[in-house]
Amino acid sequence: MGVLDHFSDLCSVSSTRKSRRKPFQTVDIKVKMDCDGCERRVRSSVSSMKGVKSVEVVRKQSRVSVTGYVEPHKVLKKVRSTGKRAEFWPYIPYNLVTYPYAPQAYDKKAPSGYVKNVAQALPSPNTPMVKYTSLFSDDNPNACSIM
Template sequence: MGALDYLSNFCTVTSTRSKRKAMQTVEIKVKMDCDGCERRVKHAVTSMKGVKTVEVNRKQSRVTVSGYVEPNKVLKRVKSTGKKRAEFWPYIDQHLVRYPYASGVYDWRAPKGYVRNVVQAFPASINAPEENMVTLFSDDNVNACSIM
């Protein structure tokens, strides 16, 4: 043990600062009609502290922000531009959902290939009864059924 290690045991510095925010991606749905709306939203979010990248997709009405930011602050900043109906991105890819046409999942306002992210779209458990019946007579697993 060196002298510096020995002395460092006596001198402990505690920081009053909080840890740095985690890097995250925030997706927001906001209706943008023209280039001015798009520019105003992009400028408002870009000027925030901790923002690394901002992607605006006017066709999907989607703003994607990456950086060391809090999601609620990003949403609040977007709403401050006059877009009061802004909300977190409520959609997920359609191929990730087991039941895309369940009630409340399919949304005609969703962009192509997306459905609403709700609990009903996913099965209650991994070993659901109907899933067990389907895999019982599977062509992929030849030894699944002893009758065949």
């Protein structure tokens, strides 16, 4: 069987080109848009890209959400080609952050309900967790005396 395996390896046709499909993802970009023309220009430039399934523009938040089989850096480059200053969406929802008023997290320019995504606002993995079940326990000598 060794000879047949050797011949089959020599005769097999394999593709050297490795094509991987891009993952389906949502890319959020912050773009300052003042008028309907700016919004239309950004929307049309991004929607013409290959792999884009939907484009959502929220002018009040200066946000563009692109969903599809796209690469984030290519979407950012395409938005910048319209002449607008653009960056990746730097904000996360307010309720996901432990310390929203950390010095670098709080931003006056952020849309309502959002803070900047910085490491100081997120909980560190070394902080001890307070267990509220043992806080008022009879076994805890430092428990509340009202119970």
